[in-house]
Amino acid sequence: MYLVGTLFVALFSALFQSSMDRAFIALKANDWPSASSALDEAFSQDPQTFEANNLHYLRGRVAENENDWQRAGEEFNKIAADNPLHPLAVWHALRASVQLHDEPAAALLLSALPRDFPNELKMRIAREAGGPFALKIYEEVSTREARLEQAKLLNDTRSMRDLLRENKDDDVALEAAQLFAPYVLAPADEMDVAQAFAAHRQFEQALPLFQKASMDPAYAADARYQTGRVYFQLEDYPSAIDVYRAVARDFEGTDWQRDAEYQIALCYWRMADYRKSEIAFQDYIRKYGSAGNQEAATRNLVDVYRVLGENQKAVETIDRALRTRLSPIIRQVFLFTKAKILYSQNRHAAALAIFQQLGQMRLRWAAGAATLEEVEYFQGLSQAKLGNKAAAERVWQKLALDEFSYYGQRAAEKLGRSRTGQLTGTSTQACLPDASLTAAAVEADLAGLRHPVRAEMSRSSDIVSELVFLRLWDEAAFWIERPGARIPPRPAAEIAYLAGRYNRSIFYADRLPKTESTLPLLYPAGYQQTICDAALAQNVDPVWLHAIIWQESKYNPNARSGAAARGLMQLIPETARSVAASAGMPDLTIDMLYDPATSIQLGAKYWSMLLTQLNSPEMALAAYNGGPDNVEKWRSKSSDPELFVADIGFAETKKYVLSVFAARAAYASFLK
Missing domain, CATH: 1.25.40 (Serine Threonine Protein Phosphatase 5, Tetratricopeptide repeat)
Incomplete structure (x- = not known):
């Protein structure tokens, strides 16, 4: 009888394991109906083991993906208060209540969330709920995003203005500026809104506000100088010169005059009017010396001489400078x-x-x-x-x-070898190996972190280990970032990789030795099929696109730079609009640049245009980062192509070119 009982237990254990394995296979394929069926079978086979391994939580996640919010709430409410997944289960149950419009249950669950529960998850609930319930959440969260949403619901223009004055560079500032602009009356507010628009390269909106603010004597100098900056960034250099000349004339003897005269010299340089640029830089150096931006002006003057082919003048200018005290x-x-x-x-x-x-x-x-x-x-x-x-x-x-x-x-x-993984500039046959192969290897490497199927809940378990067992990589990758999580860099990189949080995979993998197994974590091939399709459409090498994305955003689709570039391929608004128009996308908005497919499509086309125009990867990369006009200046300094990268005038652009070449070599090595 004992033997029969033992065989019976073993049989049910094998059936339970088989059902669980089928559920994980279905989950990996996003086959939610099959996953639901397999998990329901596992529960019927062994309810106690099902609960001990947090499969109610997994069943709730599957129900969410099926939009079965009633079932999702029921499953998440089965997670006990002493379970490490309980706070997350409360959040998921709250989300289900919001979707079911069960306001009493939602209010109760919101109050049950821990005080230190992540604000971004609370914000997600608020965005899905809307109305008074969202306002209650926004009042409890102190982030700029929450304050903006609260101001929008209450039509609180004072709070919008306060957000603008705190920070003009983030997306909150841009939206606040757009909402507050119709209510602007005072010159101080005009300047705040205009500066926010300018920071986001919304120059058509910034320009009239600067011009209006310039009518007030207290803001005239600053507003007029910023007007010149707008024209400069729009590459309307004649208009910029006119504005700067007026500033220098009307504010003689001030820093505004000094700075405006430097900008005039730069405008002539950008216009390729080198003789006027030479005179302007010489006058500036004589007039202001060390009291002004003398070192930068001298460096620019040397570049002017080099572009003019007057190398002897350049050397003489350098020698004079070297005889002075320099940094x-x-x-x-x-x-x-x-x-x-x-x-x-x-x-x-x-x-x-x-x-x-x-x-x-x-x-x-x-x-x-x-x-x-x-x-x-x-x-x-x-x-x-x-x-x-x-x-x-x-x-x-x-x-x-x-x-x-x-x-x-x-x-x-130079030694007669080819570059690492060298490919032709327009190869479209070089799509990287199937990412699923890398993912399988990474998941196998994490197997040691997964606890075996257990008969009862372990008191030593924690949130991350439970999520890893359930293979819920998206949530595991989020929670390894929370205070108190002590995950070594290697498994942290692997968890982030499997979650598709490639920027965090890169962050952790950068702490590891570069080996054959860590290189895919440091150089993940995200959005692989989208990149291959875009490369094929534009007849460019997809490995270049991976390398550019790696350097631009580290595969973070929500990346935004200080120059207002957005998305995976970090296009600035005016470049994106120009490329979009040629690609048949006339209705492009700034927010669309955060969409990976849109960013990749536009970035691939822009890269193709630059390669065709410049016929040099080095120059095309420099143009992608620093602008085509600047590339023309840099390559005009010397006819020797060996000198181009060394002659790139922006430190950021030079570093960019070097980094993208390194990333491309790493990605190309996967093709060996």
């Missing part, structure tokens, strides 16, 4: 610039001496400055030009050890 960074910038000029003049021995001098310095990152590997690369070029082949190869062999770095790839080419 260490600017001294390095001028030495590097002089070495590049000498190299372009075939004065390789003199150039080599300066490159070697720079190699002994502690180099710092700045506009126009060099990195150590960049200096070493140019030492190798100079040695090769001088006929010292062995010395050049020693330099290149050292650099080529880092197969992912830009100059490591260039050095490998």
